[in-house]
Amino acid sequence: MLKSSPTHSCLLLAAAVSEPTQLLKQRLLELLGPAIAHFTRNALLYELPLAFRGCIALGQGLLEDGIFVGQAIDEAAENYERADAACVWLLDDARDAVESISPESRTGYWFLHNVPLVERKRKKGEAAVRQTLVVNPCGPTPTREDHNKLSNRMCLAFDRGEHASREDVQRKRQLTLHFLEECSRASKDWYSERGFPNAQTC
Numbered sequence: 001m002l003k004s005s006p007t008h009s010c011l012l013l014a015a016a017v018s019e020p021t022q023l024l025k026q027r028l029l030e031l032l033g034p035a036i037a038h039f040t041r042n043a044l045l046y047e048l049p050l051a052f053r054g055c056i057a058l059g060q061g062l063l064e065d066g067i068f069v070g071q072a073i074d075e076a077a078e079n080y081e082r083a084d085a086a087c088v089w090l091l092d093d094a095r096d097a098v099e100s101i102s103p104e105s106r107t108g109y110w111f112l113h114n115v116p117l118v119e120r121k122r123k124k125g126e127a128a129v130r131q132t133l134v135v136n137p138c139g140p141t142p143t144r145e146d147h148n149k150l151s152n153r154m155c156l157a158f159d160r161g162e163h164a165s166r167e168d169v170q171r172k173r174q175l176t177l178h179f180l181e182e183c184s185r186a187s188k189d190w191y192s193e194r195g196f197p198n199a200q201t202c
Contacts, residue, residue, distance in 0.1 A: 001077060002088065026100060029098050033135055037137045037139050038139075041139075044150060045153065051154055052086060053080070053081070054076075056135075057073070059075065082119070085179045087135070089132050109136050111189075113132070114129040114131050115131070116128075138187055150180060151180050155173065159173075
C-alpha cells in the first residue's frame, strides 16, 4: 500500500497466488521489487512529481467482489503511513520471504535500511527507526546522472506541496534525500559483490 506526496493519494497494489508455496512467495516478491521501483521512479517524472511511501505485506487474503481483504491488507493499512521518508519497506513476512532467497540469486532492488518512522521515542523525542528491507527505486544499475535527476525531482515533489515549509515536511524531505544516498550505496555494493567494483553506478 502506497501514499503519495503532495497529493496524499493512496494506491493499493495487490498480487495473489493460488498456492502460496515458499518458492512462489519468493518469485512474487522478486517481481514486485522492480515493478514498485519502476512505478515510484516514474511517478517522479510527471509534471507534478509524486513521492510515494508505503509498505509491502505478505499473507493470506481473499478476493471478494473485486476487493482484496485479509491479513496482508490489514497489515499494510496499519503501516503504510509510518515511514518518515518517501520509501517502500517490507513488513516481517515479506522480509522473511526475500531473505530466504540466496544472496547470489536476489535482484538488486532490495537493501537493508534503517527506516525512519513518524512516531518518536517517548523519553527523548528521538526518531524511531525500523531496520528492514526496502525497495531501491534506482534499481541495481543507475548512473550518477540518474541519481541526481531522481533527487531533484524528489525535492520538487516536496517543495511544491502546500505545506512545504512545515517542519515535518522538511524533515521528510531531508530523510528522503538520505534514503536516496543509501540507494546509491546499495547499488554500488550490489555490483561490487558480483565482481564489478568499478561499475559506473551512482
